[in-house]
Amino acid sequence: MNRALSIRSGGKSGKGSSSGSQLPSFSFSSLRGQSQPELSRKLFKLIKSENNLINAHEAAGRERINIATQLSEWGEQTGDDAISDISDKVGVVLSEIGEQEDTYAHALDDSRGRLKSIRNTEKSVQPSRDGKAKISDEIAKLKMKEPESARLVVLEQELVRAEAENLVAEAQLSNITRQKLKEAYDAEFLATIERAEKQIILAKHGRRLLSLLDDTPVIPGDTRPNYTDSSQARQILNDCEDDLRDWRPEVEPYDAPVEETSPAKEKQPALDVEADDGAKETETETKIMGSA
Amino acid sequence: MNRALSIRSGGKSGKGSSSGSQLPSFSFSSLRGQSQPELSRKLFKLIKSENNLINAHEAAGRERINIATQLSEWGEQTGDDAISDISDKVGVVLSEIGEQEDTYAHALDDSRGRLKSIRNTEKSVQPSRDGKAKISDEIAKLKMKEPESARLVVLEQELVRAEAENLVAEAQLSNITRQKLKEAYDAEFLATIERAEKQIILAKHGRRLLSLLDDTPVIPGDTRPNYTDSSQARQILNDCEDDLRDWRPEVEPYDAPVEETSPAKEKQPALDVEADDGAKETETETKIMGSA
Numbered sequence: 001m002n003r004a005l006s007i008r009s010g011g012k013s014g015k016g017s018s019s020g021s022q023l024p025s026f027s028f029s030s031l032r033g034q035s036q037p038e039l040s041r042k043l044f045k046l047i048k049s050e051n052n053l054i055n056a057h058e059a060a061g062r063e064r065i066n067i068a069t070q071l072s073e074w075g076e077q078t079g080d081d082a083i084s085d086i087s088d089k090v091g092v093v094l095s096e097i098g099e100q101e102d103t104y105a106h107a108l109d110d111s112r113g114r115l116k117s118i119r120n121t122e123k124s125v126q127p128s129r130d131g132k133a134k135i136s137d138e139i140a141k142l143k144m145k146e147p148e149s150a151r152l153v154v155l156e157q158e159l160v161r162a163e164a165e166n167l168v169a170e171a172q173l174s175n176i177t178r179q180k181l182k183e184a185y186d187a188e189f190l191a192t193i194e195r196a197e198k199q200i201i202l203a204k205h206g207r208r209l210l211s212l213l214d215d216t217p218v219i220p221g222d223t224r225p226n227y228t229d230s231s232q233a234r235q236i237l238n239d240c241e242d243d244l245r246d247w248r249p250e251v252e253p254y255d256a257p258v259e260e261t262s263p264a265k266e267k268q269p270a271l272d273v274e275a276d277d278g279a280k281e282t283e284t285e286t287k288i289m290g291s292a
Numbered sequence: 293m294n295r296a297l298s299i300r301s302g303g304k305s306g307k308g309s310s311s312g313s314q315l316p317s318f319s320f321s322s323l324r325g326q327s328q329p330e331l332s333r334k335l336f337k338l339i340k341s342e343n344n345l346i347n348a349h350e351a352a353g354r355e356r357i358n359i360a361t362q363l364s365e366w367g368e369q370t371g372d373d374a375i376s377d378i379s380d381k382v383g384v385v386l387s388e389i390g391e392q393e394d395t396y397a398h399a400l401d402d403s404r405g406r407l408k409s410i411r412n413t414e415k416s417v418q419p420s421r422d423g424k425a426k427i428s429d430e431i432a433k434l435k436m437k438e439p440e441s442a443r444l445v446v447l448e449q450e451l452v453r454a455e456a457e458n459l460v461a462e463a464q465l466s467n468i469t470r471q472k473l474k475e476a477y478d479a480e481f482l483a484t485i486e487r488a489e490k491q492i493i494l495a496k497h498g499r500r501l502l503s504l505l506d507d508t509p510v511i512p513g514d515t516r517p518n519y520t521d522s523s524q525a526r527q528i529l530n531d532c533e534d535d536l537r538d539w540r541p542e543v544e545p546y547d548a549p550v551e552e553t554s555p556a557k558e559k560q561p562a563l564d565v566e567a568d569d570g571a572k573e574t575e576t577e578t579k580i581m582g583s584a
Contacts (some may be wrong), residue, residue, distance in 0.1 A: 005529050007364050007383045036561035042366040049359045056378050063345040074334040085471060090477055091299045097484065164512075171512040177375060185382055186502050189495035192389065196488035196495070202479035203459040203488070210478050213469040220456075220463040237297050246378055 009111060039129075040122035047119060051110040057105040064098025066110035082227035086213045089233050093206040093240065100198050107191030114184035121176045128169040132162040190249065209233055324425035331421075332414035342404040349397035356390025375460040378505045381525050385532065392490050399483030406476035415467045418450060420461040424454040481540065490539060497532035501525055 068091040075087025139155045146152075212229040360383040367379025431447050504521040 005384060005526060006380050007361055007379060007387050008368060018516075021435040042362065042369055046359060046362040049355055049362055053352060053355040053359060056348050056355055060345060060348035060352060063341055063348055065342045067338060067345060069299055070334065070338040074338055076300060076313065077334055078469065080466065080469070087473070088298050088300060092297060094477075095299050125311055155358070165420045173508040174372065174516070175507070177370065177372070178505055179509075181375065182381070182502045182505055182507050185386075186499055187470075189498045191500075192491050192495040196492045199484050203484040207478055207482045210474050213470055213474055215467075215474050217467040218457040218463055222463070224466070234297060275581055 003289045037123055037126035039126045040119045043115060043119040043122060047112060047115050050115065052110065054105045054112065057101055057108065061098045061101035061105060064101060065095050068095035068098065082213055085207055085230050085233055089209050089237055090206055093202050093209065094235060097199055097202050100195050104191055108188060111184045111187040114180040114187070117180045118177050119123040121173050125169045125173045127215065128166045132166045135159045135162050194249060198244060200239060201243045201247065205236050208236045294531035314553050329415055329416045329418035335407060335411040335414060337406060339407050340383045342400065342407065346397045346404065349393055349400065353390045353393035353397060356393060359385050360390060374505055377519065377522050377525055378501055381501050381529055382498055385494050385501065386531060389491055389494050392487050396483055396487040398501045402482060406472040409472045410469050413465050417461045419466045420458045424458045424492045427451045448557060486541060493535045493539065494532060497528050500528045508519040
């Protein structure tokens with residue numbers, strides 16, 4: 001990790017190349033990308049990349065399982081009892097490593113769903129911002145042209161309503177963004193840890209299996225001693241299965257206690273972060289209108 | 293791992309489908325596959341699958357790094373200081389997770405090279421088997437046709453030489469196969485453990501970063517307290533970097549001591565397992581010829 005402690009492409013442009021500087025840039029479907037409102041465009045691309053990531057891990061899992069079967073069948077064909085047994089059992093371990101890769105891909109997909117919640121909220125906030133800006137523009141133009149117009153009063157009432165509506169939308173966006181961002185990447189990190197811990201169990205038992213294969217060189221014409229470790233190899237698979245069954249996720253929600261880093265807020269009646277909770281929104285809006 | 297303790301497709305045919313029963317079968321380039329001698333065909337396909345696996349992990353690493361940059365740039369665009377800082381630093385962690393995935397792909401490629409040594413030896417042993425069989429056939433035919441032929445003596449001398457040559461070839465194959473099989477998959481398992489342990493370090497620090505993001509919902513119109521955890525976030529990245537730098541591979545060659553499971557052979561002058569050690573082969577061959 002000998003890199004800068006930021007990975008932004010540099011500058012404060014916010015519109016820099018969205019791919020790593022060393023890598024060939026990924027060509028997004030530009031038409032669909034362009035049809036997204038400006039606000040949600042970056043997240044739209046990120047969600048597409050998450051999809052590519054998921055596909056890559058799924059492919060890795062699939063190939064691992066292919067390899068496991070091929071290794072086992074190759075080993076059988078050698079006609080060497082030791083190689084046949086060890087390759088078959090190493091194949092079982094590799095196959096489970098592949099299954100873990102596939103489970104990981106599915107966990108990433110769940111996490112991707114949370115990013116979509118943010119994107120959907122971003123999408124829905126854009127019209128609210130646009131609406132507010134449009135009314136402001138209209139008022140400014142009308143003030144220049146017909147400063148005495150009766151329509152100005154109506155427009156200013158509309159603006160107050162639009163501002164109130166936008167305040168709610170922006171609060172929703174902030175709440176959803178923070179909550180879902182944490183959830184999405186916490187889920188990815190937890191899935192990364194789970195895959196890692198389970199694959200460590202598998203790899204360690206896999207190495208035990210390999211250690212049963214005697215690779216002392218023989219001289220031509222000599223026969224190797226009979227293979228007698230078959231039951232020990234089976235025991236290793238049983239041990240491995242037990243260890244996987246006993247695996248439990250970490251209990252702590254975060255490595256560093258949350259209380260330490262973000263002091264608990266006094267509990268005030270706050271907006272529900274779920275966007276579809278329409279009742280509360282209206283209530284809050286009414287309150288804001290009253291104080292305007 | 294609630295599966296049978298073998299992953300062979302069933303039967304002793306040795307020519308069963310070489311892909312998992314649940315999965316769409318991978319379509320190998322059939323022409324090149326067919327041009328391989330029978331002996332090395334299965335391993336040829338396995339090596340091809342290892343290549344697909346490597347490509348999948350490389351793609352996963354690349355997409356992770358894309359996502360890292362996109363997340364950071366999306367966060368900057370939100371205009372929210374906390375999201376901007378945390379998303380950038382989580383991006384750094386994700387990017388390093390991607391680098392680990394890429395390192396893993398390279399380790400798999402090294403391991404694949406060892407499987408190629410086995411395949412090359414298999415390929416070179418095939419003509420030796422064929423040659424021996426051809427001379428035996430010729431002798432059998434000649435004995436039927438012209439039992440008194442002077443050529444029989446020559447052919448029988450040739451057969452003894454071919455058998456000696458084949459004995460050496462088969463011993464080489466056995467030695468190379470066992471040694472390289474162990475090396476190849478031990479290297480894969482070690483690489484799996486390294487990737488896993490490093491990604492666990494990264495994911496745990498990533499979760500610490502996320503815990504700095506206050507996701508207490510705000511009510512519309514309220515402003516969030518200023519973000520003050522920037523230096524703490526930087527400290528987490530430093531901690532993470534330190535932990536990665538301090539990472540060391542396990543010392544033990546295998547989880548179970550090797551001596552326990554395969555008793556040391558008395559040291560006898562054995563064939564060097566390297567196929568290209570021509571001098572020793574000739575020496576051994578001469579010895580065998582002498583005793584014939």
